[in-house]
Amino acid sequence: MKKWITFDLDGTLMQNPFDAWIFPEVETLLSEELKYSCDAKKRLFHAHQQMLRNEQIVAAYDWDDLVRQLIQELGLTREIDIEALVVTHSVEPKVYLLDDTVIPALRRLKEEGYDLAAVTNGYYKYQYPVMKALGLTEWLDVIVTPERTGYAKPNIRMLDSLLSEGELVAHVGDRLDHDVTIANQLGVVSVLIHRDLPEELLGLSPKQRADHIGLGPVLEGLAARENPQLAGMRLPQSYQPNYVIRDLEELFHCLDIKKR
The missing domain is CATH 1.10.150 (DNA polymerase; domain 1)
Structure with missing residues (x-):
């Protein structure tokens, strides 16, 4: 599996x-x-x-x-x-990886036996050329897209094909409404990646950040940018990530519990 x-x-x-x-x-x-x-x-x-x-x-x-x-x-x-x-x-520097930990982290995950998939609301025809140019296609086994599945995040049906082949351990993304929500709806580990964390959160572990009061303004700001109607409102529980990371190297701190 x-x-x-x-x-x-x-x-x-x-x-x-x-x-x-x-x-x-x-x-x-x-x-x-x-x-x-x-x-x-x-x-x-x-x-x-x-x-x-x-x-x-x-x-x-x-x-x-x-x-x-x-x-x-x-x-x-x-x-x-x-x-x-x-x-x-789709040529550098017009397209680029968001930090230097991306490829090393994907390589290590593959070495540790995980199967990796991109789950994106962008169509395959728009995503594949960029992924190919950046070397991502070498490490991601599957690219799940809306026009191929008939669904888009945060609809959990988008992941039916992956779930039919095994277990979803975690989903990593930068959006609350799409990424954190779809993971929480499925009851799997939700990992928010945010590369501009406030100073008070930088020294904390990914789990400590998720539980820290200082994360509140970060989540509120993200939610308001994603959906202006949520500005000033209490966020739904589905927007609360299990872990918060600032690069993919930190992802391994989120998987230790799951692996044990």
Whole structure:
């Protein structure tokens, strides 16, 4: 039976090229044709957020379709291939691993007998080129994506295929609403990775951080960024991680109990 450890990708292991490269290129292409700035990035993000609010989570991450819709709204007829742009921009330093512990940690987990999977709300066609460029495909056995499963985080059905092959030990991610929530709903170890922890939490163990009162403002800030409607509100219990790490090297402190 396999022992899975799963990882979010964007914001957890790697930086994709969308925000810094692809959206600006879309803006340039459309604005040149229109002869004025259409604020494409803002409009695409608004459409994305609206779909998330309407619980169209799988469709919300189809950037090719979102761009097609925007082009139609603007009265244009041109085509922009987002998948092709991802391939073009999947080169360093446009894409990069988020810290130097990523590959060594994945290698060590494999050596210790774990099976590793990426569980991401990004479509395979957008994620694989970045992962390949950064050397992640060598260490991750499976890439679980919304368009392949029909589900997106935090829906636990997204993990059906992995659970049919073994046990999920832990899930690691940077979002409360997607990553911590899906792990907590499944009753597996939820690990929040946050690389900008306040000074008072740095010297603590991952478990101590999760239980420390100083984590409260961190979680509240994350929740408000993910969903502005949660600003100032009491967070749901599903947002409380079991462990908090600042890099993947610290993940091994979260697995010792599970391994024993």
